Amino acid sequence: MNDMNRAAVVNPALKQDLLTGFAVIGALFAALATAQIAGAPYLTSLIGRIAITSIAALSLSFLIGQAGLVSFGHAAPIGIGAYVALMLAAGGTTDLSIQLSAAFILAALIALITGPIALKTRGVTFIMLTLAFAQMFFYVASSLVSWGGDDGMALAQRSTLFGYQILRTDAMLAAFSIALLAVILLANTWMAHTRFGLVLKAMTENERRVAANGFEVNHFLLYAFVIAAGVAAVSGVLLANQANYVSPAYLNWHRSGELIVIVVLGGVGRLPGAVLASALVILFEEFLGHYTEYWKLGLGLTIVAIVLLRGRDLGAFFGVRNQGARP
Amino acid sequence: MNSSLVLLQLLNGLQLGMVLFLVAAGLTLVFGVMDFINLAHGVQYTLGAYLTAASTAYFANFGIGLIVGLASAAVLGYLLELLVFRVLTSRSHLEQVLGTFGVILIVTDAMKLIFGPAPISFSAPEALSGMVMLTPTLAYPLWRMLIILAGVGVALLLWLLVARTRIGMLVRAGSTDREIVDLMGVNIDRLFVLVFVFGALLAAFAGAMAGPLISVEPTMGDNIVILAFVVIVVGGIGSVRGAFFAAILIGVVDVLGRAFATTLLKSVIGASAATAAGPALASMLIYILMVLILMARPAGLFSASGAT
Amino acid sequence: MSDPVLELEHLQMHFGALHVTRDVSIEVRPGEVHALIGPNGAGKTTLISQISGQLQPHSGSVILAGENITQLSVAERARRGLSRVFQISNVIQSYSALANVVLAIIGTEDGVWWRWRPALSDTSLADRAMNALAQVGLADKAQSIASDLSYGERRALELAITLAQNPRLLLLDEPMAGVGREESGALTKLLASLKGRVSMLLIEHDMNAVFALADRLTVLIGGAVALTGPPAEIKASPLVRQAYLGEEIQAATGGAA
Incomplete structure (x- = not known):
């Protein structure tokens, strides 16, 4: 009987997600290898950008898909991560083990403060509160005169790991980012298997049931909020390395909006979607942008076409928590 | 800092508040009635400014320019509703955010394509660009005064429409209880078109009036729509009255903050630190205010849906 | 007799001028099935919600196995053994x-x-x-x-x-609502089989089920307790007959409730 039980509780979709996720990661590695062999440095840096954006998108995707929380301020933890890398590198601390943990912890701590305030509300009020906090950090970053103020500042040195310059070239940075994507995929799958994951997913569907079961709904949502912020900060550290530059523009609300666009475009909650949508937006910018400066017109038309033509299943599913504010 | 300077800045805050109110009124009604998040509402503001500027230049007459500009902005708003928003109203909030974000990209680039990326020139008509004497010694720009009066006028008009007419009653009912409106046999789609085009017109009017004061450029709607969302959330979603008072509050706090934060900070933390932190703090003020208000009243100052 | 599982002491609640709960005191004994009946709008569901924690009474207290839980959240109450079965089916x-x-x-x-x-x-x-x-x-x-x-x-x-x-106490909010005749018989049997093992507070319109299950009943009229007693006593009460049973029987035979 036990075998049957186990079969019943295991979610087959999880296994499939893991497989398709690794297929996509494999494809990214293959593309990177091809770019290297073909000697296309531009393509290499593009793949790096796609991988880093995918990490950021996945963290938001987790928040929207697993916790049903639409944050319009996800640029904030990303920017915080980037500034942590900038400041630590300037002080000579380039080791990724320190940079990544510092970025994760700082962003998580900040989310621990802003989260409970935003979580008093739902729907559009939650969206606006997360935006408000992100705007505050945007202006804080702009006022950091000794770190370049509005203009930002170049990264003193790319990050290292245990003394090795593992991000020295764009190819190495891309490879590291893709590997990190794989780690996040594994962690996410593991989380879905835990008690936490089971409760969190149930919560997006039926908050009342979960509360009646003895779970404090807002505690779980806060954990998700904090974890998502930490992972976003990790992508910020990589972003700083990729661009060799950090500026308040990373915290601009446009970035948060773009990230939501990527997440929704790719289909919330899945790695392949996040990678594909990141690739779509970045490639649009690069290739269409190469021919015309009005590439956003093309992106806008594509987005509207996709939204209008797509069926309603996604909407019905994710509309659950977004039915207006709660007092 | 003298009292007449404070008074002038208060008036500037009120003027910004009126512009915000004109944009936020349509946003809060559309959201309240249709539960539709329209990030692209700022597009109407941009269209209003551009089209009025262009037709004013064409007809060499501001009055005609304003009428033609607003009419064409309203028509474009109607077309957007017909082609895109009508489909989106039945979708999830997330898809609405995505779709309307797409519309922003399209319209912003279209403006850039037609009018060029640089700000275009747009000035108030000669006759209205003078000063009015508020007191024998205190002068205030006539144009800004007109904006304030127009805002108050529109607020009164809206109040009359919402409180006294059948459509207003439906809008009020729709924002609290959609089913009642359905039960009354009202075609809610048609009601939505009406509310939407009216809101678009108000936002376009705001753009046309604010145009001469700011630079008319393709991205001008972006920041105003964020501020308008701040206004409707602070005011209470769906509440026009809430939008009115929240817009004034946000406008005044923002203008006063920008005018005086650095000066006030200097006396507290010293000149050099204040020069760095002042502008940042000034920009942050409205967001801090919003967080504080929503912490105390999560449903906003004038919640349309009542106590529970 | 051992201490009650649940005690409600002078619960009061109102929405504005509308008093939905007036000085309600009820106790549920260990192992007992205690039914809460009353005409529509008598305040049964609001009372259950105050017990489970979705609503806060304006005064009075809710005591679970000797512990005052009036100020606790839904989740905290659930962890102390208070389980609510909802009127509307509520599963993932x-x-x-x-x-x-x-x-x-x-x-x-x-x-x-x-x-x-x-x-x-x-x-x-x-x-x-x-x-x-x-x-x-x-x-x-x-x-x-x-x-x-x-x-x-x-x-x-x-x-x-x-x-x-x-659970220490099951709160059953109209478990038979929307269930077909056959299934409601099975459900009644199921609840009967649990009798004695777990205490229950039952709200139910199906009078057959109520009288088959309940050890004691409390009749709620206009937000106040009209009467508490064993089934026979309730059935015999002219007050209850007039205020409640007639209407229910009518509703049961008339179809829609």
Whole structure:
């Protein structure tokens, strides 16, 4: 009987997600290898950008898909991560083990403060509160005169790991980012298997049931909020390395909006979607942008076409928590 | 800092508040009635400014320019509703955010394509660009005064429409209880078109009036729509009255903050630190205010849906 | 006699000028099935909501096994053994029956770090969940997705969910509502089989079920307690007949309620 039980509780979709996720990661590695062999440095840096954006998108995707929380301020933890890398590198601390943990912890701590305030509300009020906090950090970053103020500042040195310059070239940075994507995929799958994951997913569907079961709904949502912020900060550290530059523009609300666009475009909650949508937006910018400066017109038309033509299943599913504010 | 300077800045805050109110009124009604998040509402503001500027230049007459500009902005708003928003109203909030974000990209680039990326020139008509004497010694720009009066006028008009007419009653009912409106046999789609085009017109009017004061450029709607969302959330979603008072509050706090934060900070933390932190703090003020208000009243100052 | 499982002491609640709960004092004894009846709008569901914590009374107290829980949240009450079965079926539709029960069991676990232990591959969890499902006769439906279950089966699943939490008190809010005649008979039997093992506070319009199950009844009229007593006494009371039973019988024979 036990075998049957186990079969019943295991979610087959999880296994499939893991497989398709690794297929996509494999494809990214293959593309990177091809770019290297073909000697296309531009393509290499593009793949790096796609991988880093995918990490950021996945963290938001987790928040929207697993916790049903639409944050319009996800640029904030990303920017915080980037500034942590900038400041630590300037002080000579380039080791990724320190940079990544510092970025994760700082962003998580900040989310621990802003989260409970935003979580008093739902729907559009939650969206606006997360935006408000992100705007505050945007202006804080702009006022950091000794770190370049509005203009930002170049990264003193790319990050290292245990003394090795593992991000020295764009190819190495891309490879590291893709590997990190794989780690996040594994962690996410593991989380879905835990008690936490089971409760969190149930919560997006039926908050009342979960509360009646003895779970404090807002505690779980806060954990998700904090974890998502930490992972976003990790992508910020990589972003700083990729661009060799950090500026308040990373915290601009446009970035948060773009990230939501990527997440929704790719289909919330899945790695392949996040990678594909990141690739779509970045490639649009690069290739269409190469021919015309009005590439956003093309992106806008594509987005509207996709939204209008797509069926309603996604909407019905994710509309659950977004039915207006709660007092 | 003298009292007449404070008074002038208060008036500037009120003027910004009126512009915000004109944009936020349509946003809060559309959201309240249709539960539709329209990030692209700022597009109407941009269209209003551009089209009025262009037709004013064409007809060499501001009055005609304003009428033609607003009419064409309203028509474009109607077309957007017909082609895109009508489909989106039945979708999830997330898809609405995505779709309307797409519309922003399209319209912003279209403006850039037609009018060029640089700000275009747009000035108030000669006759209205003078000063009015508020007191024998205190002068205030006539144009800004007109904006304030127009805002108050529109607020009164809206109040009359919402409180006294059948459509207003439906809008009020729709924002609290959609089913009642359905039960009354009202075609809610048609009601939505009406509310939407009216809101678009108000936002376009705001753009046309604010145009001469700011630079008319393709991205001008972006920041105003964020501020308008701040206004409707602070005011209470769906509440026009809430939008009115929240817009004034946000406008005044923002203008006063920008005018005086650095000066006030200097006396507290010293000149050099204040020069760095002042502008940042000034920009942050409205967001801090919003967080504080929503912490105390999560449903906003004038919640349309009542106590529970 | 041992101490009551649940005591309500002078509960008062109003929405504006509308008094929905007027000085209600009720006690539920261990093992007892206590039914709460009353005409529509008598304030039964608001009273249950005050007991489970969705609503806060304006005054008075709710005491569970000697502990005052009036100020506690829904989740904190649930962890102390107060389980509510909802009027509207309330399960996680996309989860299997088994996963629904597993979710309920981990809700009773203490500590912080347990959250990071696996849930899906934990056989001891699954065994306990199967046990609860077997008690309500759903063992062979363990793998079915909740949305595929019949309405009556979903109500049974809800019972399994609450049983899995080893509740001190079951709050049953119209368990028969919307259940077909045949299934309601099965559900009544199921509840009867649990009698004595777990205390229940039952709200139900189906008078057959109420009188088949209840040890004692409390009649609520206009938000106040009109009468409390054993079934025979309630049936005999002219007040109750006039205010309530007639209407119910009419409703039962007339169809729509």
